Amino acid sequence: MTPTRLEVGSGEAASTVWLGAGTLESAGSLLVSPSGRYLVFSAPSAGEAAGAVRRALDGRILLDASVDDREAEKTLAGVERLVDAALAAGVRRDDAIVAVGGGVVSDLVGFAAAILLRGVAWNAVPTTTGAMADAAVGGKTGVDHSRGKNLIGAFHAPRAILVDPRALGGLPERDYRAGLVEAFKAAWIDDAALADRAERELPALLSRDEGALLELLTGSVRVKASLVTEDPQEKRGRRRLLNFGHTLGHAFEAAGSYRDLKHGEAVAWGIAAALEVSCDRAGLPLAEAERIRLVLARLGPFPEPVRDPRRLSGYVSLDKKGTSAGLAAVLLEAVGRAKVEVVPPQVWLEAAERARI
Amino acid sequence: MTPTRLEVGSGEAASTVWLGAGTLESAGSLLVSPSGRYLVFSAPSAGEAAGAVRRALDGRILLDASVDDREAEKTLAGVERLVDAALAAGVRRDDAIVAVGGGVVSDLVGFAAAILLRGVAWNAVPTTTGAMADAAVGGKTGVDHSRGKNLIGAFHAPRAILVDPRALGGLPERDYRAGLVEAFKAAWIDDAALADRAERELPALLSRDEGALLELLTGSVRVKASLVTEDPQEKRGRRRLLNFGHTLGHAFEAAGSYRDLKHGEAVAWGIAAALEVSCDRAGLPLAEAERIRLVLARLGPFPEPVRDPRRLSGYVSLDKKGTSAGLAAVLLEAVGRAKVEVVPPQVWLEAAERARI
Numbered sequence: 001m002t003p004t005r006l007e008v009g010s011g012e013a014a015s016t017v018w019l020g021a022g023t024l025e026s027a028g029s030l031l032v033s034p035s036g037r038y039l040v041f042s043a044p045s046a047g048e049a050a051g052a053v054r055r056a057l058d059g060r061i062l063l064d065a066s067v068d069d070r071e072a073e074k075t076l077a078g079v080e081r082l083v084d085a086a087l088a089a090g091v092r093r094d095d096a097i098v099a100v101g102g103g104v105v106s107d108l109v110g111f112a113a114a115i116l117l118r119g120v121a122w123n124a125v126p127t128t129t130g131a132m133a134d135a136a137v138g139g140k141t142g143v144d145h146s147r148g149k150n151l152i153g154a155f156h157a158p159r160a161i162l163v164d165p166r167a168l169g170g171l172p173e174r175d176y177r178a179g180l181v182e183a184f185k186a187a188w189i190d191d192a193a194l195a196d197r198a199e200r201e202l203p204a205l206l207s208r209d210e211g212a213l214l215e216l217l218t219g220s221v222r223v224k225a226s227l228v229t230e231d232p233q234e235k236r237g238r239r240r241l242l243n244f245g246h247t248l249g250h251a252f253e254a255a256g257s258y259r260d261l262k263h264g265e266a267v268a269w270g271i272a273a274a275l276e277v278s279c280d281r282a283g284l285p286l287a288e289a290e291r292i293r294l295v296l297a298r299l300g301p302f303p304e305p306v307r308d309p310r311r312l313s314g315y316v317s318l319d320k321k322g323t324s325a326g327l328a329a330v331l332l333e334a335v336g337r338a339k340v341e342v343v344p345p346q347v348w349l350e351a352a353e354r355a356r357i
Numbered sequence: 358m359t360p361t362r363l364e365v366g367s368g369e370a371a372s373t374v375w376l377g378a379g380t381l382e383s384a385g386s387l388l389v390s391p392s393g394r395y396l397v398f399s400a401p402s403a404g405e406a407a408g409a410v411r412r413a414l415d416g417r418i419l420l421d422a423s424v425d426d427r428e429a430e431k432t433l434a435g436v437e438r439l440v441d442a443a444l445a446a447g448v449r450r451d452d453a454i455v456a457v458g459g460g461v462v463s464d465l466v467g468f469a470a471a472i473l474l475r476g477v478a479w480n481a482v483p484t485t486t487g488a489m490a491d492a493a494v495g496g497k498t499g500v501d502h503s504r505g506k507n508l509i510g511a512f513h514a515p516r517a518i519l520v521d522p523r524a525l526g527g528l529p530e531r532d533y534r535a536g537l538v539e540a541f542k543a544a545w546i547d548d549a550a551l552a553d554r555a556e557r558e559l560p561a562l563l564s565r566d567e568g569a570l571l572e573l574l575t576g577s578v579r580v581k582a583s584l585v586t587e588d589p590q591e592k593r594g595r596r597r598l599l600n601f602g603h604t605l606g607h608a609f610e611a612a613g614s615y616r617d618l619k620h621g622e623a624v625a626w627g628i629a630a631a632l633e634v635s636c637d638r639a640g641l642p643l644a645e646a647e648r649i650r651l652v653l654a655r656l657g658p659f660p661e662p663v664r665d666p667r668r669l670s671g672y673v674s675l676d677k678k679g680t681s682a683g684l685a686a687v688l689l690e691a692v693g694r695a696k697v698e699v700v701p702p703q704v705w706l707e708a709a710e711r712a713r714i
Binding site for chain 1: 369433436437440441444445471472473474475476497499502504505507508509510511512590
């Protein structure tokens with residue numbers, strides 16, 4: 001099967017995304033390294049996909065290292081470990097890194113690539129639905145800080161991203177479903193037709209049908225590509241729409257110590273809260289909010305988040321999306337249409353208490 | 358006095374350099390912050406200049422912190438300390454940082470700005486001749502690694518750079534002279550007329566004459582601006598010429614544990630070695646090499662570097678300027694004309710033994 005090719009960003013920040021079942025087999029020709037040499041960092045859980053990458057790059061691998069893919073490893077110290085390993089292996093400025101794993105791996109390894117020798121090329125081979133739909137695409141890389149998630153990082157786009165449903169291998173059911181939240185999110189903010197189709201295909205998606213999954217992933221990457229290309233560094237443009245559900249999502253995740261909720265689950269709750277605010281302030285019809293909640297319910301059930309405003313408020317106000325003027329947040333006007341509006345933190349904290357799925 | 362204004366780079370990577378005696382007094386209108394708020398990080402040795410910045414930004418300073426300006430602090434852990442302080446102060450994406458100090462401060466603080474919230478704006482107020490001529494200009498930021506200098510970093514250009522000879526305050530004589538090496542370097546690689554004038558003005562320069570110093574600094578920033586604008590990320594273009602003297606310079610510095618030689622002194626020795634290689638391989642006339650050595654001698658004397666090839670070789674081969682094809686190094690063809698050539702590490706190690714000032 002010929003893979004679908006999508007371009008994200010432009011110039012220095014350009015990525016090529018290849019989507020298709022079996023794409024991994026062609027990794028040898030699709031991954032990009034200026035020198036032809038690769039450093040492969042893979043998560044322990046990415047066994048099958050890492051094996052395919054290894055076979056495809058045979059003879060061109062300078063370093064083949066494992067990377068801890070727990071959120072607790074997403075720290076500057078974790079990045080330093082990767083940098084140490086790459087320098088010990090003799091990495092050069094024109095070599096390239098390959099990150100094989102979920103969102104933690106692409107955030108962490110991508111950030112190491114961003115700061116190693118002031119930036120070396122990298123490629124992403126996502127092995128979770130969340131990383132395929134979102135984390136690996138768009139060039140955001142980074143690590144967490146005790147004060148909040150992704151507070152340290154860089155924009156550093158991977159040269160190539162291989163999205164192959166077969167790389168999902170033994171992805172646990174809970175991770176599979178949580179990751180789909182990010183794919184649906186893209187549809188809800190910018191592509192009503194995609195949302196309609198994916199909703200109809202939900203049973204096939206939940207049974208991991210390759211065709212249905214590829215259609216949703218391709219649609220969501222297409223949305224992301226268009227928003228990221230318009231506004232690569234999220235200055236003030238439409239890229240911010242991709243943060244739908246993330247203002248509270250990050251706070252829910254942090255309040256649960258990045259342990260109680262998967263990222264996608266926290267975003268699901270963040271979306272549920274954003275639906276409340278959107279109905280109140282952006283004219284989102286109640287019926288459309290209900291429709292989205294129904295999809296979230298079928299992707300769940302998700303563990304209950306921390307809703308106590310006293311525990312959430314510190315995380316909400318520290319969100320990167322905050323500026324000195326207030327908290328720029330994403331509201332939905334209708335399925336397929338979103339906007340950015342400055343909303344007081346207090347409104348979000350109240351919505352966190354009301355949110356339901 | 359109206360300051361001279363030079364533009365370096367373009368687009369996202371654009372910096373405005375203001376050069377003039379008394380420029381610091383106008384810091385309030387020349388420094389740039391999207392939100393109007395500033396976080397000031399200053400070296401203990403930058404007392405006078407930091408005071409001027411504080412007065413100029415009165416009422417707009419969110420954080421006023423001291424930063425350790427020893428090379429040993431230029432580590433990821435050192436960056437993390439700055440990031441912690443900025444987050445604790447409540448930094449927002451649209452705030453700006455001001456780095457007041459020498460090259461260590463602009464490298465370290467600039468890199469913190471690069472990775473904080475995936476990049477906040479920053480400004481440089483250099484307080485050493487080295488930082489004025491080189492370190493603060495051009496957007497290279499970063500920290501050291503046990504395997505070599507500046508192996509971790511990012512390209513993140515300051516919005517504004519204020520070059521005011523009055524900021525040199527109590528700069529020790531040895532630092533003052535070492536920093537001039539970088540200013541002369543710019544002339545030697547790209548501006549023969551500037552080199553001629555600066556050579557004639559050497560007595561005035563050594564007595565810290567403001568006019569002579571500003572002329573040399575303005576000329577060297579102009580050279581740097583033109584090379585950086587052509588090739589902002591040092592891909593394969595002429596920006597590399599600025600590394601003249603740095604291939605061995607970094608190795609000398611590392612072999613002396615960043616303690617025995619100042620950066621500019623190590624670069625002086627690196628230039629002396631590059632003169633040997635340039636006479637052998639790039640047709641540099643012996644008389645021109647001698648002329649440059651004479652200037653270096655008058656800027657010195659500099660402490661003797663480590664010349665043992667066994668101690669230098671690891672540092673030479675790990676230099677960022679290395680690619681998998683070899684070590685791209687800068688050779689001088691004549692005063693004012695340089696070129697990049699791949700030279701085997703062995704040739705550099707031999708030149709290190711022969712170099713003389």
